[in-house]
Amino acid sequence: xxxxxxxxxxxxxxxxxxxxxxxxxxxxxxxDLYYCPKPKKNYSLSIVIxxxxxxxxxxxxxxxxxxxxxxxxKKVIVVDDCSKDNSYEIIKSLExxxxxxxxxxxxxxxGNAAGSKNYGAKFVDTELIGFSDxxxxxxxxxxxxxxxxxxxxxxxxxxxxxLVENKKKFIExxxxxxxxxxxxxxxxxxxxxxIYVTPGPLGIxxxxxxxxxxxxxxxxxxEDIEITWHLQxxxxxxxxxLPARAFTVAPxxxxxxxxxxxxxxxxGLQTSVKYGKDWFRxxxxxxxxxxxxxxxxxxxxxxxxxxxxxxxxxxxLKLVSTTYSIQTQTSxxxxxxxxxxxxxxxxxxxxxxxxxxxxxxxxxxxxxDENRKGENFPVLSFYMIFYVMVYPIILISSFYKxxxxxxxx
Amino acid sequence: MVKFxxxxxxxxxxxxxxxxxxxxxxxxxxxxxxxxxxSDMNEYYSVSELSxxxxxxxxxxxNVDSEDCLILTESNLDFADRIYEEAKTLAKYEAxxxxxxxxxxxxxxxxxxRTFLWIxxxxxxxxxxxxxxxxxxxYEYSSDDLTKKAEQNVWSKILSDFKEQEGGGIxxxxxxxxxxxxxxxxxxxxxxxxxxPVVIIDEKYVIKDLxxxxxxxxxxx
Numbered sequence: 001x002x003x004x005x006x007x008x009x010x011x012x013x014x015x016x017x018x019x020x021x022x023x024x025x026x027x028x029x030x031x032d033l034y035y036c037p038k039p040k041k042n043y044s045l046s047i048v049i050x051x052x053x054x055x056x057x058x059x060x061x062x063x064x065x066x067x068x069x070x071x072x073x074k075k076v077i078v079v080d081d082c083s084k085d086n087s088y089e090i091i092k093s094l095e096x097x098x099x100x101x102x103x104x105x106x107x108x109x110x111g112n113a114a115g116s117k118n119y120g121a122k123f124v125d126t127e128l129i130g131f132s133d134x135x136x137x138x139x140x141x142x143x144x145x146x147x148x149x150x151x152x153x154x155x156x157x158x159x160x161x162x163l164v165e166n167k168k169k170f171i172e173x174x175x176x177x178x179x180x181x182x183x184x185x186x187x188x189x190x191x192x193x194x195i196y197v198t199p200g201p202l203g204i205x206x207x208x209x210x211x212x213x214x215x216x217x218x219x220x221x222x223e224d225i226e227i228t229w230h231l232q233x234x235x236x237x238x239x240x241x242l243p244a245r246a247f248t249v250a251p252x253x254x255x256x257x258x259x260x261x262x263x264x265x266x267x268g269l270q271t272s273v274k275y276g277k278d279w280f281r282x283x284x285x286x287x288x289x290x291x292x293x294x295x296x297x298x299x300x301x302x303x304x305x306x307x308x309x310x311x312x313x314x315x316x317l318k319l320v321s322t323t324y325s326i327q328t329q330t331s332x333x334x335x336x337x338x339x340x341x342x343x344x345x346x347x348x349x350x351x352x353x354x355x356x357x358x359x360x361x362x363x364x365x366x367x368x369d370e371n372r373k374g375e376n377f378p379v380l381s382f383y384m385i386f387y388v389m390v391y392p393i394i395l396i397s398s399f400y401k402x403x404x405x406x407x408x409x
Numbered sequence: 410m411v412k413f414x415x416x417x418x419x420x421x422x423x424x425x426x427x428x429x430x431x432x433x434x435x436x437x438x439x440x441x442x443x444x445x446x447x448s449d450m451n452e453y454y455s456v457s458e459l460s461x462x463x464x465x466x467x468x469x470x471x472n473v474d475s476e477d478c479l480i481l482t483e484s485n486l487d488f489a490d491r492i493y494e495e496a497k498t499l500a501k502y503e504a505x506x507x508x509x510x511x512x513x514x515x516x517x518x519x520x521x522x523r524t525f526l527w528i529x530x531x532x533x534x535x536x537x538x539x540x541x542x543x544x545x546x547x548y549e550y551s552s553d554d555l556t557k558k559a560e561q562n563v564w565s566k567i568l569s570d571f572k573e574q575e576g577g578g579i580x581x582x583x584x585x586x587x588x589x590x591x592x593x594x595x596x597x598x599x600x601x602x603x604x605x606p607v608v609i610i611d612e613k614y615v616i617k618d619l620x621x622x623x624x625x626x627x628x629x630x
Contacts, residue, residue: 021424320559328621344439
């Protein structure tokens with residue numbers, strides 16, 4: 001067997017494994033997907049909203065928290081990280097209008113969301129502490145669906161479904177599809193205690209656990225991933241309330257998208273390095289989350305390297321062949337050469353594609369009450385064929401930046 | 410509760426088991442599929458082998474008689490055309506063969522057959538007057554050199570066009586020179602070839618550089 005065939009088969013095996021894993025978790029737990037426990041007590045809660053140049057959205061964000069309908073919401077602490085726009089004026093005006101809103105400002109710009117979040121957390125004395133981004137909007141009733149999970153004292157944090165708010169541009173629609181697949185996968189991972197992130201749009205933490213781990217790591221670009229791993233390493237569980245939803249503004253340009261993904265990837269690498277010592281230790285963090293992260297990096301980068309090598313070889317072969325064919329005035333392309341001769345690798349690839357398609361469609365359509373505006377066939381096709389394949393290219397730039405010590409938002 | 414969670418985590422092993430089963434099943438189907446293709450080729454080969462034996466027998470019986478020579482020449486040409494077509498089918502099957510090496514073995518057997526054919530045409534030309542040209546194309550089957558692959562790719566197209574143009578005027582025999590066949594190596598040694606691909610026309614001309622159909626025509630007898 002040729003080395004390239006062996007590599008292809010290894011990739012097929014890994015792909016099949018994860019598809020079957022998610023499928024089996026879904027089959028075994030589908031009745032519990034929507035389950036949100038009823039709170040045994042009326043947990044007191046404060047929400048911290050970091051804000052940096054969010055003048056366009058911050059008012060709506062604050063109002064969405066206030067109107068979410070959680071009756072024991074004590075404070076909404078909005079932390080302005082020395083914005084250059086009018087964010088702080090808006091927050092101050094809302095502070096006057098709503099008694100629960102508290103406007104604070106960091107002494108100087110912290111340079112990342114973690115700094116603002118930790119700053120805001122100093123003003124919190126409730127049993128639970130929640131965080132929401134300045135460009136995210138919480139659906140009414142969402143908080144109530146999250147708090148019941150804290151009945152289990154081992155639960156350190158609870159997250160919700162994060163969906164895309166803006167779906168006008170093509171790139172936004174593709175991300176809307178992606179976010180739905182991610183949220184579905186994340187819920188499935190909850191059943192094996194392997195949620196790896198409590199995303200920024202809405203995450204609620206047990207305050208005692210939050211204090212125990214000393215809050216967010218301000219040196220990490222993805223503080224929401226790091227804190228989740230930190231909690232897991234301390235033996236806390238992370239849960240997800242699938243029916244609870246928060247909406248976020250996704251990047252609208254390719255440049256912003258690349259910037260965001262670079263940040264996510266670099267943060268993921270930082271976190272992997274930080275917890276690298278926990279391989280096969282500390283429960284599911286060491287047994288699944290960490291190996292899963294590292295494997296996805298290795299598979300992505302190595303796969304891309306092999307693909308590029310193959311493409312370059314083919315291009316070189318075509319170029320030289322064309323040069324020779326011109327010299328000898330011979331046509332290279334013949335109708336008789338176009339034949340369909342399937343092989344086992346093609347069969348495997350097709351099965352893989354259709355299984356992935358099935359999983360994507362399941363992620364998109366199993367919730368009947370969701371807004372599917374803009375998630376049409378071209379968007380879905382683009383997501384399935386190009387978006388997923390383009391992603392490893394971002395991994396290269398992220399890896400390069402990580403090695404160069406890039407740690408800026 | 411702990412036991413319940415442990416049961417849930419059993420899913421990692423269940424997924425692995427399912428993957429192994431599906432993967433092995435897929436590989437098995439692949440092997441069966443590839444074997445069916447190589448058995449198709451083996452059938453073709455058996456028929457071709459039989460035809461060659463027949464031609465050999467005919468060759469040993471032939472007297473210097475114009476009628477016998479005509480039959481022998483036609484048999485050689487027909488046989489060459491048939492295995493040339495079979496070679497095209499074989500190339501397609503080879504492209505699809507990813508798991509087993511069976512097709513590669515069939516390829517080697519065909520190379521032996523083609524070498525026999527070349528020997529036979531040389532013998533035939535000793536007895537009978539030839540009204541066609543023998544064009545032997547020697548290439549490297551397992552070369553990783555991309556420039557060489559490109560050159561071979563273009564050579565095969567040129568020779569395909571050449572054959573189409575000349576029809577029965579040429580007897581085209583493509584042989585993989587790196588098949589490690591003693592008979593072939595011995596046959597080639599007299600041409601002092603150091604590098605492939607090359608085209609040998611009527612055992613007289615050894616063409617090393619890529620040439621157009623028009624240029625090749627000049628070498629025909």
